[in-house]
Amino acid sequence: MEPLNTKQNLTEKQLLERLGVQDARAFDVLYDRFRPKVYTYALRISRSIEVAEDMVHEVFLRLWQSKEPEKIESVEAYLRVITRNLTLKWLRRTILERTISAAIKDDRTATDLSTEQWINLRDTQEVIDRAIALLPPQRRLIFQLCKNEGLKYKEVAERTNLSQLTVKTHMQLALRFLRDYMAKYHDLVVLLLVILLQQM
Numbered sequence: 001m002e003p004l005n006t007k008q009n010l011t012e013k014q015l016l017e018r019l020g021v022q023d024a025r026a027f028d029v030l031y032d033r034f035r036p037k038v039y040t041y042a043l044r045i046s047r048s049i050e051v052a053e054d055m056v057h058e059v060f061l062r063l064w065q066s067k068e069p070e071k072i073e074s075v076e077a078y079l080r081v082i083t084r085n086l087t088l089k090w091l092r093r094t095i096l097e098r099t100i101s102a103a104i105k106d107d108r109t110a111t112d113l114s115t116e117q118w119i120n121l122r123d124t125q126e127v128i129d130r131a132i133a134l135l136p137p138q139r140r141l142i143f144q145l146c147k148n149e150g151l152k153y154k155e156v157a158e159r160t161n162l163s164q165l166t167v168k169t170h171m172q173l174a175l176r177f178l179r180d181y182m183a184k185y186h187d188l189v190v191l192l193l194v195i196l197l198q199q200m
Contacts, residue, residue, distance in 0.1 A: 010026070015075075017069075030075060038055070038079050039056050041087075042055035045087040059086060062082050063075075063078070131177070142167055142174070
């Protein structure tokens with residue numbers, strides 16, 4: 001069997017190719033290389049050490065189970081998207097559970113929550129998606145590259161042939177618009193959406 005320290009010298013692409021044939025040592029190298037970033041990102045969103053540790057396990061399990069890892073262009077961006085999606089799913093569920101618990105403690109049943117509140121709590125991602133769709137095409141593209149693909153401003157600038165300053169300006173304007181758009185929704189949902197937009 002090839003020594004682990006040999007695989008540590010392989011490129012990201014080579015490691016992904018080895019991962020495609022279920023090479024556990026290649027997976028270990030990727031885990032050691034990217035675990036700190038996954039943990040830090042999950043911790044930023046969840047504010048919980050325990051949750052962040054759970055997310056590390058779940059995220060790398062997804063990487064191990066990926067069907068065609070050799071097609072992944074950037075491991076860091078790929079893991080960032082998975083971390084964000086899983087942690088935000090946990091966050092939405094936690095807020096919903098706390099809302100129901102608070103309603104019960106106030107001697108009200110969960111059914112006392114208005115239909116509008118339930119819809120807002122359940123469909124926050126749809127609200128975000130609708131708001132993103134209203135952005136100008138170029139601004140929407142930049143937002144999606146930064147947030148959905150986890151690219152840095154420099155990488156987005158190279159892909160779009162724009163300056164980093166222009167990319168940063170577009171992102172600032174996009175976030176400002178999205179926060180203003182969310183302002184009409186229920187206070188609890190506004191809080192959640194602000195968190196989502198800050199940590200996406």
